[in-house]
Amino acid sequence: MxxxxxxxxxxxxxxxxxxxxxxxxxxxxxxxxxxxxxxxxEPTKPEPMARLADAGGPLELREVLYEPGGRGRGDADALAYLVDHPDAGVREALAEALRSYRDGRALQARLALDPDPEVRAAAVR
Structure with a gap:
């Protein structure tokens, strides 16, 4: 060395x-x-979930979704309300964040049918 x-x-x-x-x-x-x-x-799951609830706009939502995952990733259904978000960037960040969830496959399947091609690509990676 x-x-x-x-x-x-x-x-x-x-x-x-x-x-x-x-x-x-x-x-x-x-x-x-x-x-x-x-x-x-690492932050526990309630901390980023509280930040998601308090997020002001799409940029803040993306920032929280791109954060490194906390301990005990499960219960992806808590993020289901973001699947129909009007901003495609938020949906793309959600598709990438769902990879670290044990039960995120159902939401990823919904995002794989998204009208935006970048969201679809992120969901199937």
Missing amino acids: TGWRYMPDAHGRPPCPCVVCQPLGAYGSAKIRTRLSREWP
Whole structure:
């Protein structure tokens, strides 16, 4: 392995837990990712769902739908009201977000019949 063994001013800063900085299988990387994931836990499902309910417009809805998924992804029926949203970008973001839901296949099937070709493509990926 080549590269730095010392990084100036590194003391006191936590290491980056991403898989680029801490490759899978590298010595100590799993411990670093585990420790830092406890310090910065992913949001639980009620948090993004509350943000979806409070979202002001299509851009805000897309932003919340594109966020990394929280723990315990299930109950995709809570997002069923977005299948008929007038903005195609929101429907496309919904199709991509449904991939991380265990029970999102029924809603993806509805989005696969959407009039917008980009939404259909996102639903069948």
